[in-house]
Structures are given as structure tokens and as C-alpha cells.
Amino acid sequence: MPSLAHKIAVLVFLENSAGDHLLLLRAKPPNLGVWSPIGGKLETTKGESPFECAVRETKEETGHVVTTADLHLFAMIAEKAYEGEAHWLMFLFRCQRPIAGLPPAISEGKFGFFSRAAIATLEIPETDRSALWPIYDQYRDRFVALKADCAPGRPVRVQIEEIV
Secondary structure, rough: OOOOEEEEEEEEEEEEOOEEEEEEEEEEOOOOOOEEEEEOOOOOHHHHOOOHHHHHHHHOOOHHHHHHEEEEEEEEEEEEEEOOOOOEEEEEEEEOOOOOHHHHHHHHEEEEOOOOHHHHOOOOOOHHHHHHHHHHHOOOOOOOEEEEEEOOOOOOEEEEEEEO
């Protein structure tokens, strides 16, 4: 395998008061043209923590102002060779403060609210379908550390490293 960059990012799972999930139809890579939770890369040159990044990205992308106390870190996943482009260290947060309404579209894409059942019918990244949403379903109120081999041409293999 060639040497790949390691990227560090967060995903933030937001819900409205009805329990529907806010997803972004991405207008830019990665995940161009598919629905996914909001998030982004840590500003590592500033020493930003995953919690700080989740707060910043939530405000930047949705206008929803949250604090670190509103966030529950429920998973950390190390994705090896995602789309053959990079290794990702992802921190997955569940926001415990409901978002009031649908945010306006941004340069990264447009938003929609979806029930958990409806998400299964959407165009979403294959790794989200096979790993991310099942992780959310099972561990959203706990914490799990995982690693996933996402090398192209093979099924995604996820291995649990710790559950708390």
C-alpha cells in the first residue's frame, strides 16, 4: 500500500425535537453527492481538540450554537485507506441539544431531516451504511473505539478495539 496522509476529523449527529436526523447532501468531496452527518477536519495547526472542532463545525455549517457540554463522544474510528486516498481518524459526536429547524444551504451542500428508517433508503457512503450508522444505533449512548479497513476493492472490515 502506498504511503497515505492521515487526516483527523469529526462528525456531528444532530437531531430535531422530533428525533429526525439532520444530514447534508454533500456538494464537495469527500462524499460528493451523498447524504452524511455534518463535520469537518480539525484545525491541527491551531491545536484544536475534537470537541472544539465539533462545536466550530456545528456553528459554521448549521448556525446551531452548542458547547462541549452539549456533545457526547460516542465513537472513535480509525479508517485505513478510505477511498484509497487517505487514512482518517474520525471522532463521532451526538449532539444532545436539538436543532430548531432546517439550516439554509451552504457551499458544502443542502440539508434535510430524515427519520432513522428513511436514512436506510438514501444515497449514503457505503462505509456509512455498513459501519457508521450501525455504530450509531448500537453505541450512541456509550463509547466505542474501532478500526476499519476501507481499502478499495474489498468489503469494509470493522473491528472493535474498546467499548466503554
